[in-house]
Amino acid sequence: MICTLYSHQIGFDKIVETLKSSYPKASVEISHQAGSQTASVDVKGGLLSSGSRFTIQYREREEPSYQIPDTDNCALTGNLRGLYGYVDSLHSKNEKIKSLFLQKIQTINSEFSINQEKGETKDLKELIQKLAKDFEAVLFVQPKTIISKADQQHFLDQNLDLLLDNNGDCDVENLEVKINSIYYDKQPEVITEEQKKWKTDSEKILQERAIKINKYLPFIEAEEDVVLRTPREIAERICVLAMTNLVAFNTISSEEATEYLQNYNLWDVVTPNEKDFLANPTEQKKSSESWKCECIWVLMFALNKIDDLGFPDVLCSLNDIAEEDYPVGPDKDPNDFINSVFNAKSKNEILAINDLYYRLDWACVDARLNGEEMTEVHPGVVYERHYALNWLINYGEADWDDVTCDT
Structure with a gap:
């Protein structure tokens, strides 16, 4: 063979x-x-x-x-x-x-x-x-x-x-995870007015910014079919991401991050991939993990700690988050942040944004497949934010390491 x-x-x-x-x-x-x-x-x-x-x-x-x-x-x-x-x-x-x-x-x-x-x-x-x-x-x-x-x-x-x-060698920089929706995403017989509005509003934004639109992309899930992550889940995920992000940017060592997460009883919510990163934070892994600042940005927005998510044509700056709102740091107990969070943005708000990033991500993938430069948005920012949004809506019931950004 x-x-x-x-x-x-x-x-x-x-x-x-x-x-x-x-x-x-x-x-x-x-x-x-x-x-x-x-x-x-x-x-x-x-x-x-x-x-x-x-x-x-x-x-x-x-x-x-x-x-x-x-x-x-x-x-x-x-x-x-x-x-x-x-x-x-x-x-x-x-x-x-x-x-x-x-x-x-x-x-x-x-x-x-x-x-x-x-x-x-x-x-x-x-x-x-x-x-x-x-x-x-x-x-x-x-x-x-x-x-x-x-x-x-x-x-x-x-x-x-x-x-x-078997030696762990790899010569590629990216791998497309792309699925034809007709194989798995059967559209419901009844499309809600909300679903139609999310799609229409998203396409209007894309049109205003001269971004390619795929009119045949399906509607995203209806509000009644989605169960959002709880505020506590979101807060815990932010805390873990914030610590791995500090390691990615060489602010602290992986040993310090591991000790911090263990001392404050967060080690159980650290994912297998994150534990692997903390055990061996190579420069390549740090580069990949550093992108998760965009995920932190989205999740903080979901908890109303950020007023404006902003358009994904520029990278976020975590320095714009008020120091008192940031969950980790020297002499900070992340559980104070976790236990203080009781509310998050509504399901309707999150799904509307998810619909936009779903269509933005498609445009980025389409440009890449056609060898075109995407200048209207930053494809990396779009992907990471789409990733966090899909986790928020429990897309595919996937854990954090296994979230997909299907387009």
């Missing part, structure tokens, strides 16, 4: 169409087994070359989703649970990419393996590249193949760049 491609998209017919267009003179035979489909491609040889044969075996989830449910007994879903555990166990020199990879695994809906059965098929690497791009896939690759980047089994992204290997 050369590799296995994993994608959030489904579509065996799309693969067959690509095979026929790539090898118009080849014989393509389709067969069906329980739970899977196989395309066998026989390529005729020329005067100076023998023929070749390769196969693509495909399967998909019985119920496409954006999560890996514990109760789904589908064979592919079971495989994805194993894949998630395997990747989670690997050391990575780029924890941000690993985290995104784990998020992407949860969105996978199809798997197809490519195997060279006979000879060497001409342009097979180019076919794999096309399929990887078309399906926005990640690839599990065997060593010593036409697309290998390591001497052991490893993962590549859709550009066939090294995503992760």
Whole structure:
């Protein structure tokens, strides 16, 4: 076997169409087994070359989703649970990419393996590249193949760049976690007037700032379907983020932050990724963690500690938060802050802002995919704020480390 491609998209017919267009003179035979489909491609040889044969075996989830449910007994879903555990166990020199990879695994809906059965098929690497791009896939690759980047089994992204290997090496700077909403986000039969208003108001803001609008983006969840995080949850999350942020900016050591969080009984709400960061705060991890100041900004806004969230065309400044409102610091007990918070912004207010950042994030992703520079907003600021807002509304019922910003 050369590799296995994993994608959030489904579509065996799309693969067959690509095979026929790539090898118009080849014989393509389709067969069906329980739970899977196989395309066998026989390529005729020329005067100076023998023929070749390769196969693509495909399967998909019985119920496409954006999560890996514990109760789904589908064979592919079971495989994805194993894949998630395997990747989670690997050391990575780029924890941000690993985290995104784990998020992407949860969105996978199809798997197809490519195997060279006979000879060497001409342009097979180019076919794999096309399929990887078309399906926005990640690839599990065997060593010593036409697309290998390591001497052991490893993962590549859709550009066939090294995503992760057993040594923790990674050659990519970003990994898109993108899901086609038709696979998981079925729109309700009844759209509330509030949902319509949020979408209309958001698109008006985008139009005024000459930001691209996708009219076909779905409505976000209705107010009645959302359970906001409690003020206490928000306050605790702010305190933890504030401490890791101080480490990211070299204000305090990771040891001091760890001791502080343990002394004030907050260690239980520190996430696995945050504990990993505090245990080994590399410069790369610090750079990634420093962006969480935007999350702090959003959560403080949600607790009414900031009057104006501001537009995401510039980075926030935590120095603009009143010292007496900031939860951590020398001789400060963060529990005083946590225990003083009883109210947060209304569900309607949070969802209206969430709708705006959902559409802003789509515009940023669209620009990046098309190789365009996004100057109207700062894409990094948009992503981090969207992340915090999705956590606030319990999007996908995900814990902090596992929040996704689907567009």
